[in-house]
Amino acid sequence: MDTLRSLEEIFVKFSKPRIFRARELLLPDYVPEDLPHREKQILKLGSLLAPAMAGSRPSNIFIYGLPGTGKTAVTKYVLRKMLEKAGDRIQATYVNCRQNNTNYSVLFEICTQLGEKVPFTGLSLAELFKRMRRKIDSKASLVIVVLDEVDHLVKKNGDDLLYYLTRINLDLTRAKVSVIGVTNDLKFMEYLDARVKSSLCEEEIVFPPYTYEELEDILKKRAEQALNPGSYTEEAIRLCAAIAARQKGDCRLALDILLKAADLAELEGAPRIEENHVSRAYKELEKDVVVDLVKTMPLHAKLVLLSIIHLTKEKPKIIITGDVYRKYKDLCKKIGLDALTQRRVSDILSDLDTVGLISTKIVSLGRYGRTKRIKIAASEKAILEGIKEDPTVSTLLPFP
Ligand SMILES: Nc1ncnc2c1ncn2[C@@H]1O[C@H](COP(=O)(O)OP(=O)(O)OP(=O)(O)O)[C@@H](O)[C@H]1O
Ligand SMILES: [Mg+2]
Known part of the structure; x- marks a missing residue:
């Protein structure tokens, strides 16, 4: 009751x-009418796309900057304003490549947004691409293809699709296509083949923090x-x-x-x-954030984390790599798993450090060489909550 x-x-x-007053205006997907401190980026994107208003193909554009710097909001805003003015001379498709991270689903999205009905699965990529190209070329319009968070697509599938998309104009007779790639991964360029790089990045816009x-x-x-x-x-x-x-x-x-x-x-x-x-x-x-991070980690990384938490309780003074490895092997044995090598566990420790769940510091053991001193660096409660979701590791909980 x-x-x-x-x-x-x-x-x-x-x-x-x-x-x-209007809670929905604070939701993440809402694009406000006013984007202060992005005037420069709005005008630059607008000027780069403007030739489309007269039917000429704008350069392909590459947009990058750290998370939350307004890339998606600005891109959607400028496109919206442009489409309002352009009528049906210009079409735009917007695909989020984190949510659609296979070549098939990206092509499926583009086709669907252009009004071409294609099955959700089952066609070959070549056939899907052909249907998209035919649809695009069915009228003399300009199509802007936005691939947001494009790094997710490329990391998973390589850059073939980007290659074909940026070259599609060679096979079009009536329509023209411009591609806008957006990413917050500043190292993304390294994943691209030189040819793709030069055609995608005809123009660049940087979003500073x-x-x-x-x-x-x-x-x-x-x-x-x-x-x-x-x-x-x-x-x-x-x-x-x-x-x-x-x-x-x-x-x-x-x-x-x-x-x-x-x-x-x-x-x-x-x-x-x-x-x-x-x-x-x-x-x-x-x-x-911590709970989600832990939940999505591989099994052995969770076991290593759990070992460290165990040790923190058992001997809170100083924990080194060797201690973690021994405890980790114990835990593996308890649930009937083969333990990874110490080298692999050491790599896992580095990864955990990189994402900020633990902190490590190299210490000298005198004539015994050097080792890592390890500490938990995030909320223990949150880590355990994330671990609890794993059916295998959760059998080791609660603590003695
Ligand atoms: N100048 C601004 N004025 C008002 N709201 C903004 C501004 N810049 C960003 N925002 C808001 O902040 C949030 C994050 O912006 P956005 O999604 O555009 O970031 P992003 O650069 O695309 O990040 P990511 O790389 O993580 O995708 C959104 O809700 C957006 O509406
Ligand atoms: Mg974004």
């Missing part, structure tokens, strides 16, 4: 929101649209901006924190969002 009452209270609170002041300004404007006047303090907004500025100027993080803080305040019936809502929101988000 108590649960039901609490549940109903939650619904009532959100049905007459105090904090939110937002500064603290820019984030504060952006958040203020977004808050004005989505939240009621007086329902948040300036300090709360500034704290969101400060946290995101420290995390490489990531505007998505800033907005995620603000949304979560607003939810917390709404749920508590607080009159306004204060700094404490923001700090708690950030902690929760950080925890979610």
